[in-house]
Amino acid sequence: DDEGEGDLGVALKTRAKTKRPPMYKVMLLNDDYTPMEFVVHILERFFGMTHAQAFEIMLTVHKKGVAVVGVFSHEVAETKVTQVMDFARRHQHPLQCTMEKE
Ligand code: TYC
Numbered sequence: 001d002d003e004g005e006g007d008l009g010v011a012l013k014t015r016a017k018t019k020r021p022p023m024y025k026v027m028l029l030n031d032d033y034t035p036m037e038f039v040v041h042i043l044e045r046f047f048g049m050t051h052a053q054a055f056e057i058m059l060t061v062h063k064k065g066v067a068v069v070g071v072f073s074h075e076v077a078e079t080k081v082t083q084v085m086d087f088a089r090r091h092q093h094p095l096q097c098t099m100e101k102e
């Protein structure tokens with residue numbers, strides 16, 4: 001929207017800035033010990049993926065070492081990372097989940 005200066009002002013502003021909030025990638029890291037089915041379960045449970053989607057992403061992490069599993073606001077990304085890390089720790093798996101500004 002235009003933020004005019006009124007009749008007497010010099011028109012300097014062109015439009016109001018509509019700043020989007022920064023978004024954060026949530027990433028899963030590969031390791032040699034966490035069972036594949038456990039990772040698939042995490043992707044279904046915390047990221048709302050279907051079994052097929054979850055299996056595909058799990059395999060990508062397994063083969064490439066890391067994959068982005070979703071992009072969220074800072075607050076939601078932190079919640080996802082905490083949920084995954086707590087769940088993995090409770091089940092004594094070394095799975096790592098991190099977030100990074102897009
Ligand atoms: N590499 C693990 C295995 O062979 C599977 C795995 C996949 C672990 C994805 C972590 O984020 C991960 N059991």
